[in-house]
Amino acid sequence: MSVAGPAARLHIDWTMCDGRGLCTELLPEALTRDDWGYPLAAPGRVRARADASNVPLTGAELGAAVDAVKLCPLLALRITGP
Amino acid sequence: MSAAIATEPLAGAPSGRPAGSRLFAAGAAAGHAAHLAAYGPVPRHGRDWSLAQELEASGLTGRGGAGFSAWRKFAAVDRARRPARYAGRAGRSVLIANGAEGEPLSFKDATLLHNAPHLVIDGLLAAAEALGAGSLFIYAGAARLPALAAALAERSDARHIALLEAPDAFVAGQSSAVVSFLETGRALPRDVAGRLADGGFQGRPTLVHNVETWAHIALVARYGAGWFRAEGTAEDPGTRLVSVTGDVPSEVVLEVPGGSRLDGVLASAGVAGDAVSAVLVGGYHGRWVRPSGVVLGGGGVPGGGPESGSVRPGAGVVHVLARGRCGLAATARMVEYLAGQSARQCGPCMFGLPALAGAMERLAAGRGGPELVREVGRLSGLVAGRGACHHPDGTVQLVGSALETFADDVRWHLAGQCQETGGAL
Ligand code: SF4
Ligand code: SF4
Numbered sequence: 001m002s003v004a005g006p007a008a009r010l011h012i013d014w015t016m017c018d019g020r021g022l023c024t025e026l027l028p029e030a031l032t033r034d035d036w037g038y039p040l041a042a043p044g045r046v047r048a049r050a051d052a053s054n055v056p057l058t059g060a061e062l063g064a065a066v067d068a069v070k071l072c073p074l075l076a077l078r079i080t081g082p
Numbered sequence: 083m084s085a086a087i088a089t090e091p092l093a094g095a096p097s098g099r100p101a102g103s104r105l106f107a108a109g110a111a112a113g114h115a116a117h118l119a120a121y122g123p124v125p126r127h128g129r130d131w132s133l134a135q136e137l138e139a140s141g142l143t144g145r146g147g148a149g150f151s152a153w154r155k156f157a158a159v160d161r162a163r164r165p166a167r168y169a170g171r172a173g174r175s176v177l178i179a180n181g182a183e184g185e186p187l188s189f190k191d192a193t194l195l196h197n198a199p200h201l202v203i204d205g206l207l208a209a210a211e212a213l214g215a216g217s218l219f220i221y222a223g224a225a226r227l228p229a230l231a232a233a234l235a236e237r238s239d240a241r242h243i244a245l246l247e248a249p250d251a252f253v254a255g256q257s258s259a260v261v262s263f264l265e266t267g268r269a270l271p272r273d274v275a276g277r278l279a280d281g282g283f284q285g286r287p288t289l290v291h292n293v294e295t296w297a298h299i300a301l302v303a304r305y306g307a308g309w310f311r312a313e314g315t316a317e318d319p320g321t322r323l324v325s326v327t328g329d330v331p332s333e334v335v336l337e338v339p340g341g342s343r344l345d346g347v348l349a350s351a352g353v354a355g356d357a358v359s360a361v362l363v364g365g366y367h368g369r370w371v372r373p374s375g376v377v378l379g380g381g382g383v384p385g386g387g388p389e390s391g392s393v394r395p396g397a398g399v400v401h402v403l404a405r406g407r408c409g410l411a412a413t414a415r416m417v418e419y420l421a422g423q424s425a426r427q428c429g430p431c432m433f434g435l436p437a438l439a440g441a442m443e444r445l446a447a448g449r450g451g452p453e454l455v456r457e458v459g460r461l462s463g464l465v466a467g468r469g470a471c472h473h474p475d476g477t478v479q480l481v482g483s484a485l486e487t488f489a490d491d492v493r494w495h496l497a498g499q500c501q502e503t504g505g506a507l
Contacts, residue, residue: 014428052467
């Protein structure tokens with residue numbers, strides 16, 4: 001993450017997500033999977049609890065993030081401001 | 083003010099009017115006439131008076147748990163309704179008094195609704211006038227509704243307030259769950275990226291306050307900010323209701339000034355200080371503390387370290403654990419309950435809380451080594467912040483405070499002993 005902070009954030013709606021992990025494949029740098037398969041911000045990426053559902057993204061990851069938003073079968077993802 | 087003891091919600095008349103109580107000044111199960119006799123009519127204010135300004139000056143914070151500034155929420159709804167009004171759309175705001183009280187250790191809202199329903203109604207009406215609100219609701223458990231219906235029927239100015247029956251579930255009182263309930267009939271928290279002020283029920287600006295907050299708003303509207311601040315401290319003005327439960331002579335609701343010392347609150351409830359091991363403040367989503375030197379409310383003790391600091395009262399729960407009782411076992415039972423109360427919408431909450439409960443249960447039973455403490459920490463990190471509501475975060479806070487406050491007990495448990503109950507595990 002650059003000193004200037006994230007370019008955007010990926011918001012995960014946990015009430016929709018079923019943890020099949022398409023997004024984690026598209027954004028391997030930003031997301032890993034937790035014990036149960038749900039997307040988890042990569043180590044060191046989030047500082048505060050509130051960020052855990054709004055994963056910071058670099059500018060280089062935006063394209064893949066847009067794909068993830070479009071391809072998530074449960075419409076659980078959204079890109080929000082930094 | 084001396085702490086005032088209120089009656090149990092459905093018990094008979096109290097022994098007398100609680101001296102100095104603000105919220106229960108009209109006595110037990112006060113009807114409208116008793117209410118007016120105690121508080122007087124709502125004054126007619128001049129044109130330069132504004133409820134928003136009085137609320138801001140009062141420093142009133144929400145009494146439902148989160149403790150946000152009541153004025154900020156009010157102002158956000160005030161701002162959000164304006165563009166809609168100018169655009170001529172139906173953007174009239176929605177006001178909700180939340181008395182769901184899903185927290186098992188809290189009964190102050192039930193006590194308030196039973197004894198002082200007209201204060202809650204007055205608070206809603208005062209805000210409705212200030213905000214030009216369209217719809218007014220009181221949301222409370224089934225047992226509260228008949229008395230509330232009777233209170234509404236007693237007065238001619240409150241017929242448009244609708245009652246909603248809150249389901250009996252821990253998360254039913256989360257503000258977004260209240261709005262979901264209105265829209266879908268199911269009290270499930272939902273993913274709220276924005277604030278309810280900008281679009282809650284049917285996309286309308288929505289103001290959800292705890293019922294006690296509405297009662298204080300009614301009093302601020304009557305007597306003003308200066309009066310409100312005459313009790314409590316500069317950082318934590320006014321009074322608040324607390325439910326005292328656990329190892330106590332009898333469970334009571336007390337009205338205490340902001341910034342009260344926790345040991346003083348316990349003494350008012352008849353609890354001897356040296357019989358207390360620890361106190362859970364704020365409920366199942368709260369924190370365990372050792373009571374000595376701790377202040378209930380914002381601000382804290384000048385110059386005090388963490389040991390003599392302040393603890394956020396949350397929804398006003400004070401739950402006493404006597405000496406000789408194991409805090410880890412008590413916490414493990416609570417986490418198990420909380421895991422069962424997950425609304426099972428969000429994966430990390432649905433799977434993570436039972437895993438956390440299992441680890442706490444092993445810790446309470448002394449089955450495991452130091453890796454168990456690391457596992458509790460790791461699972462806490464996995465669920466925190468990863469749900470549509472604060473249920474996982476609140477649970478993590480409870481667990482973290484238990485590991486801190488009962489750190490000695492953790493060491494003994496890992497060695498197969500419980501120091502508190504004095505035996506092998
Ligand atoms: S692609 Fe969508 S449903 Fe699948 S894990 Fe990611 S957010 Fe969840
Ligand atoms: S975080 Fe848990 S309790 Fe809250 S909405 Fe999600 S599943 Fe339900």
